Amino acid sequence: MPALLRHARTTYGAAMRRALADAGCNDIPANGLYLIGGLALHDGEMPLGELVKDLRVSKQAASQLVDALVTGGYLQRIVDEKDRRKLLVTLTRRGRNAAAVQAKAREQIDAELLARVGVNGVNATRKTLAALIDLGRQRENGNDDVIPGSTSERCK
Numbered sequence: 001m002p003a004l005l006r007h008a009r010t011t012y013g014a015a016m017r018r019a020l021a022d023a024g025c026n027d028i029p030a031n032g033l034y035l036i037g038g039l040a041l042h043d044g045e046m047p048l049g050e051l052v053k054d055l056r057v058s059k060q061a062a063s064q065l066v067d068a069l070v071t072g073g074y075l076q077r078i079v080d081e082k083d084r085r086k087l088l089v090t091l092t093r094r095g096r097n098a099a100a101v102q103a104k105a106r107e108q109i110d111a112e113l114l115a116r117v118g119v120n121g122v123n124a125t126r127k128t129l130a131a132l133i134d135l136g137r138q139r140e141n142g143n144d145d146v147i148p149g150s151t152s153e154r155c156k
Contacts, residue, residue, distance in 0.1 A: 012109055019105035025098045029068050031055060033102060036074060039091050040099035049086070074098055 016033055020026060028036065038054060055062050066089055069075040074095035080086035091099060114122055 012106060015105040015109050016102045019101050020098060023097070023101045025074075025094075025101065027072050028074065028098065029065055031057070031065050032069055032074070035065060035069065036091065036095055036099050037102050039075075039089065039095070040103070069095070 013033060017026075020028060020033075035055065055065070057065075066075060066077070070077065072094075073092055075089050076092050078088050078090055080088050110122075117125075
């Protein structure tokens with residue numbers, strides 16, 4: 001399953017990278033696709049603290065990624081008007097354009113997938129992936145019970 005998930009993610013990523021390169025946006029770092037797409041889903045604005053948590057990288061790595069995307073003209077940093085101690089990261093016009101290109105590439109892959117496996121297949125896959133995500137979140141929150149049928153042997 002992990003190998004299938006990795007290759008499936010690569011299918012989306014490769015399509016998005018090709019579309020972005022064709023649009024003149026071939027300077028987006030590796031996690032930049034996730035960040036730009038995530039910001040687009042959050043109306044183009046997100047507190048930096050949430051960004052670091054969602055990326056699951058160190059604050060330093062997230063800061064370096066944001067720096068690279070600011071330098072590339074995809075993002076800007078602004079002070080949160082509600083809490084001046086917080087910085088928000090927002091999409092620039094170039095960032096919104098890149099997000100639109102990514103979304104279109106994702107939609108094309110989604111349409112091809114739908115044509116191959118049908119609505120029921122796509123819905124079953126979404127249900128399975130949502131359950132897998134939920135399992136991961138439960139484990140992150142300290143509920144990491146042993147999976148039935150697994151062993152608890154230690155690496156030697």
